[in-house]
Amino acid sequence: MNILAIESSCDETAVAIVRDGREVLTDCIASQVELHRIYGGVVPEIASRMHIEAIWGLADQALTRTGLTRAQIDAVAVTYAPGLIGAVLVGVNFAKAAALALGKPLIPVHHIRGHIAANYLAFPELEPPFLCLVVSGGHTMIVDVQDYTKMQILGTTLDDAAGECFDKVGRVLGMPYPGGAALDRAAQQGDDQKYSLPRSKPGANPYDMSFSGLKTASLNLIHHADQVGEELDIPSLCASFTAAVSDTLVPRVVRALEQTGRKRLAVAGGVAANSRIRADILSAAQNMGVEVCLPPLSLCGDNAAMIGAQAYYEYQAGNTADMSLNAYATKSILGETI
Ligand code: KG4
Ligand code: ZN
Numbered sequence: 001m002n003i004l005a006i007e008s009s010c011d012e013t014a015v016a017i018v019r020d021g022r023e024v025l026t027d028c029i030a031s032q033v034e035l036h037r038i039y040g041g042v043v044p045e046i047a048s049r050m051h052i053e054a055i056w057g058l059a060d061q062a063l064t065r066t067g068l069t070r071a072q073i074d075a076v077a078v079t080y081a082p083g084l085i086g087a088v089l090v091g092v093n094f095a096k097a098a099a100l101a102l103g104k105p106l107i108p109v110h111h112i113r114g115h116i117a118a119n120y121l122a123f124p125e126l127e128p129p130f131l132c133l134v135v136s137g138g139h140t141m142i143v144d145v146q147d148y149t150k151m152q153i154l155g156t157t158l159d160d161a162a163g164e165c166f167d168k169v170g171r172v173l174g175m176p177y178p179g180g181a182a183l184d185r186a187a188q189q190g191d192d193q194k195y196s197l198p199r200s201k202p203g204a205n206p207y208d209m210s211f212s213g214l215k216t217a218s219l220n221l222i223h224h225a226d227q228v229g230e231e232l233d234i235p236s237l238c239a240s241f242t243a244a245v246s247d248t249l250v251p252r253v254v255r256a257l258e259q260t261g262r263k264r265l266a267v268a269g270g271v272a273a274n275s276r277i278r279a280d281i282l283s284a285a286q287n288m289g290v291e292v293c294l295p296p297l298s299l300c301g302d303n304a305a306m307i308g309a310q311a312y313y314e315y316q317a318g319n320t321a322d323m324s325l326n327a328y329a330t331k332s333i334l335g336e337t338i
Contacts, residue, residue, distance in 0.1 A: 001074045001315070004062065004098065005308030006055070008091030009083025009111050010137070011042045013054040014304035015062045017073070021312025024121055026065040027305040030054040037177045041167070048086035055094050073102055077311030080108035080321075081328035082138070088327035096323055105320045107311040111302075112139055112333045113151075115268040117310035118299040123266075126293055131262040133253050133281065136269030137163035137178065140249075142207050142256050143333065145266075148313035151333060154256050155207020162245055163271045165215045169241055172222050173234060183238045184274050190235030192243040192276075195221060199247045207252050214244050239276075246280045254284050266293040273300040 002025070007014040016027040032050045036042045063070065078095030079088060092108075099106035116132050128150075132143045140163075141156040160168075163180060170179015175186075198217050200210040218241050225232045257265060265285050271277065278294050285292035299306065314320075 001312060002068060002072055003075050003077050003107070003308045003311050003315075004059070004073045005109075005304040005311055006076070006078040006091045006095045007111075007114070007302060007304040007307050008051040008055065009079045009088050010302060011036055011047050012302040013051045013058060014302065015055070015058040016304035016308045017062050017066050017068065018121075018305055018308025018312065021117075021309050022120055022124055024305045024308075025068070026062050027303055028058045028061045028065070029303060030058055033178070040171050040177050042084065044084045044086055047084055048090055051087055051090035055090060059094070059098070070102055073104060075099075075105040075107055075311065075315060076102065077107040077109050077307050077314075079111045079114060079307055080325060081110055081331035083111060083329065085327060085329040088329070092325060092327040096325060100323060105315065106322070106325060107315050107319065108321045108325055109307045109310050109314060110331065110333055110335070112136070114306040114310045116143065116145060116266065117313070118268055118295050118303070118306035119266040119293045120309045121305055122295040122299050123293045126264070126266065129262060130264035130266055130293075131253070131256055131260060132266045132268055133249060133272070134268045135162045135249065135271035135277070137161060137167065137271075139269065140209065140211070141333075142253060144256075144260055144262070148310075149317040149319065153333065154260075155205055155209065155252060158203075158208055158210045159212040160215055162211055162249070163269070165211045165218075165245065166271065168215055169218045172219055173237070180271060180274065184242065184276070186235045187238035187242045187276060188235075190233065190237070190239030192236070192239035194233055194236035195240035197221075197240050197244040199244055202252075207256055209248050209252060211245070211248065214241070214248070242274065242276045246277045249277065250280045250284050253281065254288065257285075257288060257290055262290070264291045264293070268295070268300070270301045273297045
């Protein structure tokens, strides 16, 4: 089954064609990052306009690259939630038009389910059940993936997402948007013990976490140094910050693995590209004898291939939509409107 998949929830317009949920025939991406960089973050209105400009060309490119005809597309999938509403709407409307014109099923896919499904592309043997740590720009959660479309959220951030913190701290340090990757590179040259930063303590739900205290403490430290004219050791601050994020995530994942007894762990989302977090997850999983899936960096960030992968399983579960499909800025991974 060849699925034409569309992703436009943030600042990447992407169109992919994925066969049977596992094989990427093509994954075409037009990134807007350079455009938003001058503003220090994504400008929603610009994102929507750029998606409109890029989406047609990318869909044509996907067909040209694969040599497939329109008749060989069996279904159209699209990220319908969550994201910047104007941006998601562009993809949803394009997908609806394509599905209608082709006379093929329309499959709505939750963006975070897509991130999790990126692991099916990178690891052909991977099947549920497994535990997944989702760490992206907008979401941070530990998910028990019981089946391809049946999931349970064990814990989530109570405030900021990990990626949001990386970007905010990176921005204040003068790094280009999005700050995560640059902060990661700087951290590799630093001493992670040099600055003392807070780790969120387990609350009523031991899998829930918080990053706003860490973000505020990091920003206060930077502003204080600026005010008193103290020179900061930027690489060490980045390393100390990343260690605090990792120390918040990893023990919760370990605990979730112990409690659920899952023997496989996957990671997903843009922050899953972080070298320190990957290393810490890998060593924790290895210590526990748990198999770990760390997707390549190209599949951690936003792309349409992951949407095509999840769409295959949504289709098999009967989760298709008609032309009344809407876009949602927020929606739980379980499908509830929040
Ligand atoms: O999953 P994603 O591409 O988009 C969302 O769905 O949010 O995640 C983007 C986030 C950004 O916050 C970006 O700074 C972060 O992923 N990121 C990283 C790294 N690469 C990307 N954060 C930390 N270390 C990295 N190497
Ligand atoms: Zn994403």
